[in-house]
Amino acid sequence: MALIDLSKKEVHCKIVYYGPGRCGKTTNLLYIYQAMDESDRGKMLTIDTKGDRTLFFDLLPLNLGKISGFDIRIQLYTVPGQVMYEATRKLVLKGVDGLVYVADPLLVRRERNIEGLEDLRRNLEAHNLKLEEMPIVLQYNKRDLVDTPVPTLTIEELEADLNSELKTKYFEAVATTGVGVFETLKEITKRTVRYVAEKHLLTKM
Amino acid sequence: MADFVITAQAQEKAGNLLINSLIKAGVRTALLIDSAGNVLANCGHEQQHIDIDAISLAALAAASLAATTQIAKLIGEDDFSLLFHKGKHGNIHFGRIGQELILITIFGDDVSLGLVRCRVSELAESIAEIFEG
Numbered sequence: 651m652a653l654i655d656l657s658k659k660e661v662h663c664k665i666v667y668y669g670p671g672r673c674g675k676t677t678n679l680l681y682i683y684q685a686m687d688e689s690d691r692g693k694m695l696t697i698d699t700k701g702d703r704t705l706f707f708d709l710l711p712l713n714l715g716k717i718s719g720f721d722i723r724i725q726l727y728t729v730p731g732q733v734m735y736e737a738t739r740k741l742v743l744k745g746v747d748g749l750v751y752v753a754d755p756l757l758v759r760r761e762r763n764i765e766g767l768e769d770l771r772r773n774l775e776a777h778n779l780k781l782e783e784m785p786i787v788l789q790y791n792k793r794d795l796v797d798t799p800v801p802t803l804t805i806e807e808l809e810a811d812l813n814s815e816l817k818t819k820y821f822e823a824v825a826t827t828g829v830g831v832f833e834t835l836k837e838i839t840k841r842t843v844r845y846v847a848e849k850h851l852l853t854k855m
Numbered sequence: 856m857a858d859f860v861i862t863a864q865a866q867e868k869a870g871n872l873l874i875n876s877l878i879k880a881g882v883r884t885a886l887l888i889d890s891a892g893n894v895l896a897n898c899g900h901e902q903q904h905i906d907i908d909a910i911s912l913a914a915l916a917a918a919s920l921a922a923t924t925q926i927a928k929l930i931g932e933d934d935f936s937l938l939f940h941k942g943k944h945g946n947i948h949f950g951r952i953g954q955e956l957i958l959i960t961i962f963g964d965d966v967s968l969g970l971v972r973c974r975v976s977e978l979a980e981s982i983a984e985i986f987e988g
Binding site for chain 2: 692
């Protein structure tokens, strides 16, 4: 649910990074936090367990300049990926405007990736939202593992598993070193702002 | 859940209500947020030079109240309409306003919880009218 503040000329959008446990959602936010200028980002808030697993969510507010005279303020959230935290994921999705689905390339996580996307679809439906109608991009993370002996999924396999119906844009990434992180962010931001603008600014003003 | 569009008029009206009813009664900060964690109005702390990270506070408050709703359901309640935390130097009160809004008030021991609760419930209807029509 976007917030459009006509008095301050600001548009606030919520983008949620979703995906199975340990796929690298928080790592994406951490890289963005470290790479962005202090004047363009707020404080990063994390609620995690002692083992550095996200317990509730991470939040990173960003200022992304102006579009049509409106300041664009984005709040990036992550969800806890572990299966048992489904109720928490549902809470974090409240008011979401855009989504990044981060997939884990490990062969052993293949089912988790598919289950995670189904979990996302189900939890969006609880908020009367349809996955197909939301701005969403996919990120195939940890691509650096492809050159190691660890068994990984190919892009074709990931596309067949996750993107055969959505048919959305995907990005290959290595979130720990920043590869693909900003490309993913730029694309989802563009789609989300356009989605919100088409709903309000262009149609009602 | 529909998007919120705030006009300058709505913001001024809500701000005046919060200042007159809460800030003038001694409340340090009154923050009106929606249940997704967006800040709709923020009054008080600027005048008193207290630095509050409103964005983090709003996100955590919305999450905390959403978690509280789930706790309520576990014991057969629909929802708990308020949350209160008492600290050494400051206290915080979260009150639901209608279905989608939350009013957060931060105050010291010089203001009684009873007064805050009373003022928040008095404000609920007028604020809901401004934003939810």
